[in-house]
Amino acid sequence: MSGAATVSSSEAHKLVWEGSVPLLIHLHDSEVTTLPPPPPALVLAPRLGYLPLLISQLKPYFSTTLPPGVDTLWFEYRGLPLKWYIPTGVLFDLLCVEPERPWNLTVHFRGYPSNLLLPCEGEDSVKWSFINSLKEAAYVTKGNCKNVMNMSQSDQVELWRSVLNGNLESYQRVSSKLKLGTFEDEYTENISAVSTASQQNSGEADAAAQVKSGRIPVRLYVWTVTEDFDDLESAPQIDNWDKISYINRPVEIQKEDGKYFSLNDAIKSLLPEYFPGSSFDNLGDASTKQSVGDEGENTCDPDSSSLPLENAEIKLVRIQGIEPCLEIPFSWVVNNLMNPEYFLHICVCLKVSEANALQ
Amino acid sequence: MDQKESVRDITPWDGTLSSSDFFSAACAFSEKWKRFNASVPPWLWVPSRKHHLLSSHKEEGYLSLEGMCLIKSSEEQESCRSQTWKEESSISQEEEAVENATLVQSSCDEVNHYDFHIVYSPSYRVPVLYFRSYHSDGQPLPFGEIEKDLPDHSAKIRSESKWTFITQEEHPYLNRPWYKLHPCGTSEWMKLLFLGDTALNKNGFVIEHYLVSWFSVIGQVVGLKIPLGMLETVSC
Numbered sequence: 001m002s003g004a005a006t007v008s009s010s011e012a013h014k015l016v017w018e019g020s021v022p023l024l025i026h027l028h029d030s031e032v033t034t035l036p037p038p039p040p041a042l043v044l045a046p047r048l049g050y051l052p053l054l055i056s057q058l059k060p061y062f063s064t065t066l067p068p069g070v071d072t073l074w075f076e077y078r079g080l081p082l083k084w085y086i087p088t089g090v091l092f093d094l095l096c097v098e099p100e101r102p103w104n105l106t107v108h109f110r111g112y113p114s115n116l117l118l119p120c121e122g123e124d125s126v127k128w129s130f131i132n133s134l135k136e137a138a139y140v141t142k143g144n145c146k147n148v149m150n151m152s153q154s155d156q157v158e159l160w161r162s163v164l165n166g167n168l169e170s171y172q173r174v175s176s177k178l179k180l181g182t183f184e185d186e187y188t189e190n191i192s193a194v195s196t197a198s199q200q201n202s203g204e205a206d207a208a209a210q211v212k213s214g215r216i217p218v219r220l221y222v223w224t225v226t227e228d229f230d231d232l233e234s235a236p237q238i239d240n241w242d243k244i245s246y247i248n249r250p251v252e253i254q255k256e257d258g259k260y261f262s263l264n265d266a267i268k269s270l271l272p273e274y275f276p277g278s279s280f281d282n283l284g285d286a287s288t289k290q291s292v293g294d295e296g297e298n299t300c301d302p303d304s305s306s307l308p309l310e311n312a313e314i315k316l317v318r319i320q321g322i323e324p325c326l327e328i329p330f331s332w333v334v335n336n337l338m339n340p341e342y343f344l345h346i347c348v349c350l351k352v353s354e355a356n357a358l359q
Numbered sequence: 360m361d362q363k364e365s366v367r368d369i370t371p372w373d374g375t376l377s378s379s380d381f382f383s384a385a386c387a388f389s390e391k392w393k394r395f396n397a398s399v400p401p402w403l404w405v406p407s408r409k410h411h412l413l414s415s416h417k418e419e420g421y422l423s424l425e426g427m428c429l430i431k432s433s434e435e436q437e438s439c440r441s442q443t444w445k446e447e448s449s450i451s452q453e454e455e456a457v458e459n460a461t462l463v464q465s466s467c468d469e470v471n472h473y474d475f476h477i478v479y480s481p482s483y484r485v486p487v488l489y490f491r492s493y494h495s496d497g498q499p500l501p502f503g504e505i506e507k508d509l510p511d512h513s514a515k516i517r518s519e520s521k522w523t524f525i526t527q528e529e530h531p532y533l534n535r536p537w538y539k540l541h542p543c544g545t546s547e548w549m550k551l552l553f554l555g556d557t558a559l560n561k562n563g564f565v566i567e568h569y570l571v572s573w574f575s576v577i578g579q580v581v582g583l584k585i586p587l588g589m590l591e592t593v594s595c
Contacts, residue, residue, distance in 0.1 A: 083529070115499065118529055118536045132526075135543060136482050143373065145543055217482070241534040248531065249481040 012336035016320050017168040019047035021092045022102035023054075025075075027062045031110055034065040042102060046166050047089025047320060048340055050126045051075050051082060053164065058107060072112035073120070075105050080239055081113050084120050085129040090345045093318040094221050094244065097349075098232035127160050130341050137217040137342035138180055140250045147178045163340050171340060180342050181335070215250035216334055217343045220270050222247065224350045224357045225315065235349070247271075251330070263333050264326035267314065267348060274312035274350060316349035366565055372553070374546030375484035380566045382418040384486075385477070388570035389422060395589040399444065400424060402477070407532055421532065422477040429471045429508050429582075444583070470495055471508055475583070477570070478531055485545040486570060488577050489530055489537045502527070505538070510582040523580060540580060549573060568592075 026040040041061040043054055055073050075082040077095055082105075086094075096103055112119070119125070135145040151159070155174050162171035222245040229235045238244060251266045268275040317323060319337045338344050376384065389402040406420040427444050476489040492500040492508070502525075506514070517523050523540060530537040552572055571592070575585045 085529075114536070116535065118527060139543065140482050246531070 009336055013168060013172075016337060017046075017048060017166055017171075019089060019320060020044045021047060021088055021321075024102040024104050025054075025058060025061075025107050026104065027065065028076075028106050028108045031062075031067060031108060032065050033067050038062055038065050040104075045088045047087065047092075048163065048166065049088050050084060050086075050130075051088055051091070052084045052120050052126050053123060055122065062107070062109065066109050069110050071109045073122075074108050074112055074117060076108070077103075077105055078237065078239065080241070081116055083117065083241070084126070085118065087339055087345065089321060090219075090221070090339075090347065093321055094223075094347045095238055097235040097238075097316075099321075123164075130160065130163065131156070133341040133343060138178065140215050140217040141180050141342070147180070151178070175340070214253050216253065216266075216330075218247075218249065218251050218266070218270065219343050219345045220247040220249070220267070221245075221345070221347045222271070222350060223348075224312075224352045226352065226354050226357050228315070228351065253330075261330045262327050263317070263324060263330050264314070266330040266333075267317065267326075267346065271312075271350075274352065313351040314348060315351045316347075318347040319345070372550060374548075374550030374553075376566055376569055377484065378479055378481060379418055380569070381479040381486060382420075384567050384570040385422050387567040388574065391571060391589050391592060395586040400426065405476075421479070423474070424476075425474040427473045427475065429473060471500060471504070473581075475581070476530070476537070477574075480531075480542050483542040483545065485542050485549065486573055487539055487542045487545075488581070489539045490581060491535075491537045502538070508582075509580070513580045513582065516580055525580075540577060545573070548576065552576065 021044075023043045023045050024040050025043060027038060029037075032038070038061060041058055043057050045051070045054060052073055055071075058073075059071075074084070077091075080095065082091055082095075092099070092103055131148070135148045138145040138148045155177065158170060159174045161167070162174065223238055223243055224245075225236060247270055249270055251269060253261055314326065317326065319333065322337075324333060324337075334344055385402075385404060389404065392399075393401045402422045402424050404420055405423045429444060471492050471494065473490060473492050477486050478489055479485075480487050492505050494500065500508075517525065523544065525538055526541050527536055527538050529535065549569070549572070571585070571589060574583075575590055578585050
């Protein structure tokens with residue numbers, strides 16, 4: 001999909017909604033009670049969906065071999081328990097740097113690691129998490145979640161069903177009532193037809209600059225490397241969630257004349273500690289950036305002499321399985337690559353010096 | 360009044376605060392807490408992990424109060440049960456003093472440990488209280504047991520206000536499940552709280568006092584009291 005010169009909004013949405021990840025799911029050895037062990041299940045999982053929702057497809061494969069007990073479904077990839085509330089496509093983009101097709105996962109029906117993972121009681125938990133994220137996105141965009149809270153029961157049911165079943169038409173019918181599209185008024189078909197090639201004439205850049213100020217719900221998943229890697233296969237394995245910096249912070253759009261706000265700008269604005277020179281700074285009011293308190297015993301450590309960081313380098317950006325050109329207008333990315341709960345999920349790999357790497 | 364504090368007009372205020380305001384408010388809050396609550400452990404600022412090697416942007420982090428122990432007295436009637444918080448380290452000392460009648464005779468099993476974090480939410484632009492509870496052996500408490508620990512009026516506050524409810528979510532920094540008081544209504548009731556204070560309406564308010572006022576409400580839900588003296592420092 002990268003390099004698509006002209007993709008209309010509706011085409012982009014369709015491609016995103018149809019996006020899926022083939023999974024080859026193996027039952028964990030400790031839960032196999034029959035010989036021969038059952039073969040793994042091959043499942044096509046929607047990118048926009050969530051792993052626990054696959055239970056109805058998986059159970060028939062493994063039910064006869066499971067030990068007695070109550071089902072508590074969870075997944076792992078190479079020993080890493082998977083966070084079930086992160087959309088499947090995002091998990092794949094993040095953890096499978098060199099895309100593995102099919103993606104080999106291990107499933108468990110017993111022994112839920114509740115010290116590590118949030119409890120999940122099936123579809124209801126996933127739905128609650130989805131609606132909660134939707135409310136958060138509404139709050140970010142509008143300053144309140146009234147539109148979501150005031151949804152009729154039937155609309156809520158239809159919205160969730162459309163996500164469950166991957167039904168874009170049904171989804172658009174209900175979600176449009178929420179009026180959560182930030183750039184709805186500003187952007188029409190001509191903008192989404194803007195070429196993603198690096199050469200842009202000034203006319204298109206001007207059109208892209210007509211963006212109102214606002215906040216965009218973004219979830220950034222950042223991992224760091226200290227060395228270049230030539231191909232994705234040699235990229236280091238993420239074997240621990242502590243190696244990923246999860247940044248759930250809205251991007252603040254600044255209106256600047258003559259300049260459009262690119263995807264590159266947006267990502268850098270969320271990482272001011274790595275990109276201090278970036279002109280868009282998201283950390284709050286400049287006026288209150290003063291050292292506070294100077295008593296020796298202050299628990300807030302008054303030392304405000306900051307060492308400037310060397311600039312890091314963005315090595316990889318993945319959104320909905322594609323690696324977009326970083327100079328694309330951020331508004332296009334938001335309009336077309338967002339998840340159904342109105343969050344844009346971005347996986348980023350940064351190259352940094354040893355001292356600045358995430359341990 | 361500290362000259363560095365900036366006075367703001369209440370009228371256009373929406374009840375929220377910026378990330379750097381949160382840092383200022385957190386410093387003010389922890390400093391006052393130490394001053395007025397000397398017998399209780401202090402709130403410590405924990406810079407977020409990715410910044411531990413760097414001293415720039417140390418403003419990103421959260422307030423932490425850990426190792427609080429909830430002692431349950433052996434009152435026969437539940438309604439007379441008093442909630443006493445003690446610092447973890449002080450308990451082991453007291454256990455040696457056998458005459459101390461306030462401690463339940465049986466071992467640490469009766470003691471539930473609580474950790475509290477105040478974390479800023481960039482989405483809602485308000486502070487959020489996260490907490491977790493565990494037995495002395497480290498086993499986490501199921502929510503049913505936590506509910507029994509919460510003060511009686513907590514359930515009342517939570518049921519009456521559609522804004523205040525407890526959910527279980529992943530800690531934004533620690534990759535573990537924690538409980539939190541959901542922030543979706545915070546800005547609304549903070550604004551009401553400040554609007555209800557005529558002195559603030561007249562003279563404007565100081566954003567550094569935000570956390571003290573916020574905590575005076577939130578603390579009630581989990582049974583953490585704010586000393587009166589501390590509250591008085593934020594009304595003019």
